[in-house]
Every structure is written in structure tokens, then in C-alpha cells.
Amino acid sequence: MVLKSFIEVHPDSHFPIQNLPYGVFKRQPDSEPRPGVAIGDYVLDLSVVASAGLFDGPFLRNSHCFNQPNLNNFLELGRPAWKEARTTLQKLLSAAEPILRDNAILREKALVPTSEVQMLLPIAIGDYSDFFASKHHAYNCGVMFRGPDNAINPNWFHIPIAYHGRASSIVISGTDIIRPSGQGHPAGNSLPYFGPSRKLDFELEMATVVGPGNELGKPVDVNEAANHIFGLVLMNDWSARDIQAWEYVPLGPFLGKSFGTTLSPWIVTLDALEQFALDAPQQNPSPLPYLAEKKSKNYDIALQASIVPAGQKDAHVVTRSNLRHLYWTITQQLAHQTINGCNLRPGDLLGTGTISGPEPDSYGCLLELSWNGQKPLSLGGTTRTFLEDGDEVIFTGYCKVKFLGIFSFSLLCDFIPLPTIDCLTRLQGDGYNVGFGTCSGKILPSLP
Known part of the structure; x- marks a missing residue:
């Protein structure tokens, strides 16, 4: 029996009674x-x-x-x-x-x-970290800047890489983002460039919302980490790629990231997402014991990024990805954040980093999609390599349950192998979505 509400909910809605974000x-x-x-x-x-x-x-x-x-x-x-x-x-x-x-x-x-x-913003965010948890994203960035033979540094396969972000510049969906100014690489023997970012980018991410924290000095066991996670939100960790490229050696991102991060307004709970859990990719080499999970899982959350170019009304889909592509799981990310004794608090935020899939149309940022500006994207009569003033970026994310006869596919998951489920869920049928709504922001010109 499928749970129904007395409130009429359109079949395409992200917010049926099964969700309640x-x-x-x-x-x-x-x-x-x-x-x-x-x-x-x-x-x-x-x-x-x-x-x-x-x-x-x-x-x-x-x-x-x-x-x-x-x-x-x-x-x-x-x-x-x-x-x-x-x-x-x-x-x-x-x-x-x-x-x-x-x-x-x-x-x-x-x-x-x-x-x-x-x-x-649904939470008071005390601290915010952003991870680098997608293998496809890490590989693509590495190929661009170091070549295919040294694309991913060896430590990446042993440690969930992250940096500490800036909680004060996290904003709710619909908030405009002012193009940041900063330094960029010098040309030849000249001084570094200073001015508005020339390579402004989006990053298709999700973020973990922390529930109960942990005491200072007491790490969270990776197999208990889910009890410290309330739910997930969509996140756009806007990036100024030129500013980032000039500043990130030796200490990592700073001004190229801290000017703005956008969150979707609704937190979807892990309880609502549980029916969409699936096995995470196999990790090779095996993680160290403190990251070794009894059951390592991701969630089958379809993600999409669209751009409404300045002066246009229509949104153009530029990528389709999925949270299932994460190499390091959200529970591993949380456990790693605390392994040194770092204390988390309710409302803290842990971003996944850009979520890219294996195919070019599933890359999670313009840096990858345009291959650092070498391959312009066609958007309804105009092109983009990076974002221009007036462009609006819109993320969506949802999970879908479909039905075959009287049986929900979600109920069959315990009995049918996952590859079969993946095939079956592409069939047509009535069902419901468990979604996140949208996460959007428009680029405004830099300040004088």
C-alpha cells in the first residue's frame, strides 16, 4: 500500500508525503x-x-x-x-x-x-568543509593541469581530501552572486593580473547537514557516522578558477571559493533517502581501518545543472550527474573530518565537492565541460566557456520511485539484483519523486 496524503500532490512534485524535507x-x-x-x-x-x-x-x-x-x-x-x-x-x-x-x-x-x-537558510552554520570526493572530477582536473600520467595524486586514494570553507558567505537559493575580484596568473614578466574573475564557474555538489556533534578529541566511528547526519542539500560552491589557480599552491583554495556558496532551501533527510541507497564504488586500495565501512553506500540521486544565459528566458541543461558517482561516501567524509579529534556541531556543513560522472555530459562544472575554456558550450544561439554577468545557474536533484503493477520497484530491491533494478526503473509508470527542489543563483557584475 502506497502512503497518500489528503493534500493533492502533482506526480512531478519533489515533495510527496514520502519526502517531507x-x-x-x-x-x-x-x-x-x-x-x-x-x-x-x-x-x-x-x-x-x-x-x-x-x-x-x-x-x-x-x-x-x-x-x-x-x-x-x-x-x-x-x-x-x-x-x-x-x-x-x-x-x-x-x-x-x-x-x-x-x-x-x-x-x-x-x-x-x-x-x-x-x-x-534552514540552519545556523558554524563551520563548513568542502571535500574532493569524486574520482572522475579529480581525474579530469589532474589531466588538465598535470597530464594523464600524474592525474591523481597518490594520497587521494587513501584520504578524503578537503579544505575549510567560509560559512559566512553561504547563501540561500535565489540570492545573486557578485562576480569576485582578485589576482590571477601574471603574463610573462608582468605583475599578477588584478580585476574581476575571468573564469567564474559553478560546481554541482551536495552537502551533508550535521546533526548531533561529537566531543572535542573524540572521533566519530565511520560505522556510526550516519547517526550524525540529518540529511542532504543541493550546493553550488561557486569557483573563480583563475583566482584559485594563482593562489592554491601551497595552501589550497581561499579567495577563489570564499566569495559565495549557494544552498537549496530544503533538507532531505536520510530516512527519506534510505530506499534509494546503493553500493558505493569499490575502493582500491582498501581504505585504512578508520575509513573501512561495514556497508559502504551512496544514494541514487539524479542531479542536473542548467544555465539561463544573460538576456534569454530558456534554461539549457549542461550536465546530468548522480550522487552515486562519489568515490568517498558522506559517512567516510564525516568520519575523516573527526579522526584528529575535531568536534562537529549541529548545523555544520560538509560539501561533497564537484560530482562528475564518467561521460562528458555528466561533468559537474564548466572547467571540465569546456575543458578549461578550450571547448565552448552552445546555449541557444550563444556560447559559454565560463559564466558571464547576467547568467543564472539552476541545479535540481531528485530520486524516483516507479511502480510495476501493484509492486513498487523500491520494494523489489531486496530481491532483484541492482543492474536489473537500474533497467526496470527506466520503464514508464506512475510513482513519486523524492526531490530537493532547486538551487539557483544569478551572476551580477563585480563591484567598482
Whole structure:
């Protein structure tokens, strides 16, 4: 039996009752931020649900976590509270439950059309790290700058490489990004170039939202890491490739990354994604014991990046990738972040790095797609090697469940080999999406 909501949800919606991603919104520009979950074309106001006493389980009954301007207090409660909330909300929104369905006054207060709200960053982000976890991306970048014989440094296969980002410049989807200025490589014997970036790029990524943290000096076991992960968001870690290329030796990215990072507004929980888990790629050589997982898994999340060129209305798809291509899993990333005793806190963010697939149309950034400017992309009568002022970049991501007769393919996964499932899910059929919505930003000219 497929769970159905009393709220009509379009088959193409990213937000059926099986998803219920968390975000933070305002009803009016001057109103207080409040947590909510997405259901179809509505946001369910969790502060209203809590005030009505409908969270009556042991973990949430006396909690004020949904009367906060962000989700950090809820994240800190951990998986038992998250599961309790999910069970309660799916019951309240189900077609068979009358409490909300038949109470017009409560329903009017609790359900707000998405078109009438302003979405905000859902978490207070204390710290942010960005990994380099895609083998295809690492190889392509290495070939461009070092050649195929030395494309990936030997340490990459033993350690999830990352750098610390800048949490203060993380913004919500829809926020404009001002083209950064900085230094670039000098030409010949001249001084370094200084001015607006000439190689502004997007990076198709996802990011882990940390739930309960760990004490300083006490690493998280890789096989327990999932209990410290609340969910995932789409992320665009904008990059100024020319600034980055001049500055990154010897200490890595700095000004070429820290000018802006865009997040999608909805956090999709690991519980909602669990039915889309699949085996991660085999790692060779085997990781060191602290990174060796009993079950190493990724998630089958289809990702897409589109560009609306300046002066045009239509979006042009430039890449299609998938989270399944990650070499280092999100749990390995979290465990590695803490192995030296580093303490994580609720709301911390761990980016995956650019997610590229094996084929040219699955590369996750313009650096790869245009091969560092050598192969311009055709976009509806214009071309791009890197982003120009006025360009808008839009990411989407979703998982899809389809049905064969009365059986859901997701229910058959335990009985049919994965290659067969991959083939079957390409058939036509009714089903639902578990999606992330969109993550977008438009490039504005650099400041004078």
C-alpha cells in the first residue's frame, strides 16, 4: 500500500508525503522565521503543529525545537527524535487521518502555499568543509593541469581530501552572486593580473547537514557516522578558477571559493533517502581501518545543472550527474573530518565537492565541460566557456520511485539484483519523486 496524503500532490512534485524535507520560512517579510516541511505546493508550519500539541512522543512532547528561527535545536536531538517527527508528520498528513484533514481552522493556520513564503537558510552554520570526493572530477582536473600520467595524486586514494570553507558567505537559493575580484596568473614578466574573475564557474555538489556533534578529541566511528547526519542539500560552491589557480599552491583554495556558496532551501533527510541507497564504488586500495565501512553506500540521486544565459528566458541543461558517482561516501567524509579529534556541531556543513560522472555530459562544472575554456558550450544561439554577468545557474536533484503493477520497484530491491533494478526503473509508470527542489543563483557584475 502506497502512503497518500489528503493534500493533492502533482506526480512531478519533489515533495510527496514520502519526502517531507525540512526548511525555514517567513510568512511575511517582517514575520519571525519558523521551521516547516514541504508537502506538495504547501509548507506545513511546524510551530503551529507543536503549539497544537500534536507532537506527543517522548522526544518532542516538551521540546521547543520548532519554535526557533532555525533547525539546529531539532538537529541536536538526534535520530530518535527525527524518526518520531517523521512518523507523526506522515500520520497527520495522510489521507486516512482526520486531525488535520477535517479541522479547517487548524489546517488554515498550519498549511501555507509555497508561493506565499520566503525561504531562508534552514540552519545556523558554524563551520563548513568542502571535500574532493569524486574520482572522475579529480581525474579530469589532474589531466588538465598535470597530464594523464600524474592525474591523481597518490594520497587521494587513501584520504578524503578537503579544505575549510567560509560559512559566512553561504547563501540561500535565489540570492545573486557578485562576480569576485582578485589576482590571477601574471603574463610573462608582468605583475599578477588584478580585476574581476575571468573564469567564474559553478560546481554541482551536495552537502551533508550535521546533526548531533561529537566531543572535542573524540572521533566519530565511520560505522556510526550516519547517526550524525540529518540529511542532504543541493550546493553550488561557486569557483573563480583563475583566482584559485594563482593562489592554491601551497595552501589550497581561499579567495577563489570564499566569495559565495549557494544552498537549496530544503533538507532531505536520510530516512527519506534510505530506499534509494546503493553500493558505493569499490575502493582500491582498501581504505585504512578508520575509513573501512561495514556497508559502504551512496544514494541514487539524479542531479542536473542548467544555465539561463544573460538576456534569454530558456534554461539549457549542461550536465546530468548522480550522487552515486562519489568515490568517498558522506559517512567516510564525516568520519575523516573527526579522526584528529575535531568536534562537529549541529548545523555544520560538509560539501561533497564537484560530482562528475564518467561521460562528458555528466561533468559537474564548466572547467571540465569546456575543458578549461578550450571547448565552448552552445546555449541557444550563444556560447559559454565560463559564466558571464547576467547568467543564472539552476541545479535540481531528485530520486524516483516507479511502480510495476501493484509492486513498487523500491520494494523489489531486496530481491532483484541492482543492474536489473537500474533497467526496470527506466520503464514508464506512475510513482513519486523524492526531490530537493532547486538551487539557483544569478551572476551580477563585480563591484567598482
